[in-house]
Amino acid sequence: MRVAAIVAYDGTKFNGFQGQPKVRTVQGEFEKVLKRIFKQKVISWGAGRTDTGVHGYGQVIAFDVPNERMTLENIKDALNANLPEDIYVRKVLKVRDKFSPRHEATKRIYHYFIYQNDEPNIFLRDRVWWFPYDLNIEKMRKAAKYLEGEHDFTTFKTGNDDRNPVRTIYRIRILKMRNNIILIRVEGHSFLRRMVRNIVGALVKVGTENWEPEYIKEILEAKSRSKAPASAPPQGLYFYSVLF
Template sequence: MPRYRLDIEYDGRPFRGWQYQSDALTVQGVIEAALFALTGATIRVNGAGRTDAGVHALGQVAHADLPRSWAPGRLRDGINAMLRPHPVSILGASEVADGFDARFSARGRAYRYLILDRRSPPALDSGLVWHARRRLDAHAMNHAARHLLGHHDFTTFRNVDCQAKSPMKTLRHLAVRRHGDQVIVEVEARSFLHNQVRSMVGSLKRVGEGTRPDEWIAEILEARSRERCGALAPPDGLYLTSVSYAAPSQAGEDITDPADEEAEGEV
């Protein structure tokens, strides 16, 4: 059975997250339903990131094993036709090696979080940004973010129900910048703990409001206590922007290593 990589974009607002649930609308569920309508076969779609309810994606990646070969463009267009009217789009489809695994072969995941910090609420972007009525100091947030870079115990920023075996993660990139009325937080790591990104954003927002000093981020990180974390940022402003892979993933070589750092959970 040929294996295909799917590059996916979606608006997370109508969905109870990525992962299939028998009693709820999910992104994985509607893609699998679209594949069944297209092929007549029950096909499991495996995603790189199990995004939570309300979280969006610009660059989710998944893989699926199909009963026969398809021209990539026809597969992309066929799935998209069957996905209507759901706000999910297959941006690309490509045949890959049998060893390619969208989740376990991933070498990095990047997220973006958008905060709209103006007095007036969003008319067009409701559910797509976190609306903050106070102006935030993006420079202070960016300066505080440096405390989170590198390899740390992120217990403070971990959901109490997180199933990861270890709280240790390595942040390769975390930066905060302003663009007009938006504060943009960008973060990249191999994998994340459940709610880690939203927890970090909620804490950095306290620094941006001026209610906590720069050093507070280092203090709560060192405390390794969920009780010290700032408020959890809502899912509205969070986007999975890209998933990266080593080059052999598209060249017929199996690069999945079961000894790798734990793969992505819900963020």
């Protein structure tokens, strides 16, 4: 039986999602617990890779269950009883054999939180990007429109990513929430390395009025990472949801 777990994690103390030798990762901890529960190595597949320090709320991890007698509730309870305190399984669902969360996802949604205030909130320091300057939300919304649709996102990728840079963003929403929090919600099919954080970095540059909204179109068409500002920091980013 193949199942899919919907998993939340605090990315602060992880070297990203994907399993790697000698460093602590979400997938590494998850597979360690699967081995403990089922007394054998169990391979898992995630819906997306998050970087060091990035959080998950709706990550989807699929795996095969060697013990057919276990119910979905048994599996969820066993995982949560053994996982470290910074990973929590929100739900376990039965899926068809050979289901691949990475290849079958039709939409991935990321949330990025900015805390806009003169003073930092130290209790949110691993949860948001503290930004002590004014942001023009209307200009940021205008700029975001240039990023929606199918484009070559070479300008917005970081480092060694040889995948096709043509990606589709369905929608970007920028919402002013309570308690000085700004939410940037990015919905797309799939994303390049650090693409969401690079988009947020550019939108904030517009928000501070260093750039006009139209300049986003110019740097997008330039297809050069050197034209874009630094990435937004990882702690404000959450892998929020996956649709299939």
